[in-house]
Amino acid sequence: xxxxxxxxxxxxxxxxxxxxxxxxxxxxxxxxxxxxxxxxxxxxxxxxxxxxxxxxxxxxxxxxxxxxxxxxxxxxxxxxxxxxxxxxxxxxxxxxxxxxxxxxxxxxxxxxxxxxxxxxxxxxxxxxxxxxxxxxxxxxxxxxxxxxxxxxxxxxxxxxxxxxxxxxxxxxxxxxxxxxxxxxxxxxxxxxxxxxxxxxxxxxxxxxxxxxxxxxxxxxxxxxxxxxxxxxxxxxxxxxxxxxxxxxxxxxxxxxxxxxxxxxxx
Amino acid sequence: xxxxxxxxxxxxxxxxxxxxxxxxxxxxxxxxxxxxxxxxxxxxxxxxxxxxxxxxxxxxxxxxxxxxxxxxxxxxxxxxxxxxxxxxxxxxxxxxxxxxxxxxxxxxxxxxxxxxxxxxxxxxxxxxxxxxxxxxxxxxxxxxxxxxxxxxxxxxxxxxxxxxxxxxxxxxxxxxxxxxxxxxxxxxxxxxxxxxxxxxxxxxxxxxxxxxxxxxxxxxxxxxxxxxxxxxxxxxxxxxxxxxxxxxxxxxxxxxxxxxxxxxxxxxxxxxxxxxxxxxxxxxxxxxxxxxxxxxxxxxx
Numbered sequence: 001x002x003x004x005x006x007x008x009x010x011x012x013x014x015x016x017x018x019x020x021x022x023x024x025x026x027x028x029x030x031x032x033x034x035x036x037x038x039x040x041x042x043x044x045x046x047x048x049x050x051x052x053x054x055x056x057x058x059x060x061x062x063x064x065x066x067x068x069x070x071x072x073x074x075x076x077x078x079x080x081x082x083x084x085x086x087x088x089x090x091x092x093x094x095x096x097x098x099x100x101x102x103x104x105x106x107x108x109x110x111x112x113x114x115x116x117x118x119x120x121x122x123x124x125x126x127x128x129x130x131x132x133x134x135x136x137x138x139x140x141x142x143x144x145x146x147x148x149x150x151x152x153x154x155x156x157x158x159x160x161x162x163x164x165x166x167x168x169x170x171x172x173x174x175x176x177x178x179x180x181x182x183x184x185x186x187x188x189x190x191x192x193x194x195x196x197x198x199x200x201x202x203x204x205x206x207x208x209x210x211x212x213x214x215x216x217x218x219x220x221x222x223x224x225x226x227x228x229x230x231x232x233x234x235x236x237x238x239x240x241x242x243x244x245x246x247x248x249x250x251x252x253x254x255x256x257x258x259x260x261x262x263x264x265x266x
Numbered sequence: 267x268x269x270x271x272x273x274x275x276x277x278x279x280x281x282x283x284x285x286x287x288x289x290x291x292x293x294x295x296x297x298x299x300x301x302x303x304x305x306x307x308x309x310x311x312x313x314x315x316x317x318x319x320x321x322x323x324x325x326x327x328x329x330x331x332x333x334x335x336x337x338x339x340x341x342x343x344x345x346x347x348x349x350x351x352x353x354x355x356x357x358x359x360x361x362x363x364x365x366x367x368x369x370x371x372x373x374x375x376x377x378x379x380x381x382x383x384x385x386x387x388x389x390x391x392x393x394x395x396x397x398x399x400x401x402x403x404x405x406x407x408x409x410x411x412x413x414x415x416x417x418x419x420x421x422x423x424x425x426x427x428x429x430x431x432x433x434x435x436x437x438x439x440x441x442x443x444x445x446x447x448x449x450x451x452x453x454x455x456x457x458x459x460x461x462x463x464x465x466x467x468x469x470x471x472x473x474x475x476x477x478x479x480x481x482x483x484x485x486x487x488x489x490x491x492x493x494x495x496x497x498x499x500x501x502x503x504x505x506x507x508x509x510x511x512x513x514x515x516x517x518x519x520x521x522x523x524x525x526x527x528x529x530x531x532x533x534x535x536x537x538x539x540x541x542x543x544x545x546x547x548x549x550x551x552x553x554x555x556x557x558x559x560x561x562x563x564x565x566x567x
Contacts, residue, residue: 049524049528052528053528054524054527054528073532076530077530080527080528080529080530081530084528084529085525085528087521087524087525087528089521091476091479091518092518092521092522092524092525093522093525094472095468095469095472095522095526095535096448096468096472096537097317097446097447097448097451097468097471097472098446098448100538100540101448101537101538101539102537104537104538105526105529105535105536105537106529106530108536108537108538109529109530109531109532109536110530114538117538118538121538135321135446136321137317137318137321137446137475138472139314139317139472139475139476139479140317140318153529154529157529157530
């Protein structure tokens with residue numbers, strides 16, 4: 001699997017007594033679906049900001065495609081172009097007066113020629129099905145539509161790795177379903193997807209790999225079955241087993257069902 | 267809208283008293299006041315829909331710089347004029363363009379205008395009425411040991427100021443009700459307005475809506491817990507809401523900065539801009555309007 005980003009012994013604290021990330025070593029790969037779990041304040045959001053270079057680690061090393069990333073502007077731009085973040089609250093992300101202008105913000109910052117910017121914006125609009133709202137002001141969009149705009153924002157920069165900070169928060173079931181379809185589509189296109197979530201059911205049915213953060217430490221990095229089988233870990237991190245996982249264990253279903261459709265005929 | 271209608275009747279009465287026969291003046295006051303009260307429809311948070319109106323306007327298809335510069339020139343002519351005719355003509359032309367050509371409903375137009383017009387009318391009253399020791403005006407109202415006086419000179423002066431203010435307001439409303447704010451900001455950028463001002467305009471424009479939404483949800487939450495049950499509670503709740511709003515807006519600005527940085531923000535906000543073709547017909551109409559209003563301004567000086 002092609003490695004995109006690697007952390008080696010990363011540490012970060014906002015204040016001296018408030019450590020946000022402790023000795024994090026992890027690799028993120030292309031075309032992998034990773035769920036990041038952990039209770040509030042565990043360090044998930046800081047980890048994301050570190051991945052994108054908004055927050056600079058105070059200790060440790062970062063590698064992007066096997067090349068160490070320093071603090072120069074050029075390296076920061078390369079990192080931010082390769083690793084995009086979709087923030088939890090679209091209103092904290094959207095700044096422009098129209099959807100089309102908003103999506104062009106990232107590519108314009110990359111100083112790309114106008115024709116290239118237009119083509120990348122068109123591509124992102126098409127992927128997120130925003131054609132009918134390109135000239136609309138973002139403040140008149142619904143929560144689900146704003147979320148699609150915030151994803152298109154980042155897609156327009158052609159990232160290889162996409163980080164989502166609790167994307168399902170405050171979305172209705174219909175928009176959650178739409179979001180999951182979009183995630184599937186992005187995964188099929190070969191993007192690495194990393195999603196911070198509190199929804200263990202989603203992590204179970206969707207992820208290939210689960211990272212668990214607790215008090216700034218990465219306490220688990222394994223496949224979903226291994227993580228959710230470790231009851232001591234779940235108790236310590238304030239997590240619970242996914243419903244389908246429990247159903248599978250209860251009825252000794254092998255392999256454990258990941259989706260309702262896996263229970264068909266039983 | 268009722269307040270605007272009452273103010274309008276009062277100002278018309280003071281403005282034309284002595285110049286128009288009594289019965290005709292009463293009819294004029296009733297017609298104008300009644301028209302505003304019946305046709306105008308007050309809407310709360312009307313400013314939130316200005317962008318939607320601008321997007322839907324038929325005038326939105328017109329090249330934005332042409333609209334912007336035409337309106338700006340007309341605005342200056344209106345302010346420079348020494349005749350009430352210029353302001354009134356501009357008011358009529360802008361009303362026609364915004365409502366008949368642009369496709370905005372008349373009552374929506376009046377409702378949006380009602381707030382600034384109310385302020386203008388209050389100012390007009392202040393200009394009209396003097397306090398003197400002798401009854402030297404066309405209207406003299408004994409108050410205490412003196413008189414509230416409306417003099418002929420004050421009537422003329424107020425008529426001119428009022429026509430200029432209303433003409434200028436109509437011009438600005440034509441622009442804002444037919445041009446989405448990002449396009450206006452884009453024209454200002456091309457006019458070499460400093461980047462810092464442009465970027466602040468973008469962020470203020472966007473965050474007016476975000477913060478208003480935040481304020482509305484806080485207010486609803488407070489209302490649901492009897493936060494506005496009486497006057498003293500309302501005052502305390504409002505204070506707490508504003509304090510919370512300040513803290514939340516600070517937090518939001520930090521998150522927003524992180525989000526901008528994550529997309530390679532390096533100190534300047536740039537967006538893709540779409541150009542609207544400049545039509546020859548539109549240019550001719552705009553030029554004709556400027557020539558006519560210039561002619562009126564010069565000849566009626």
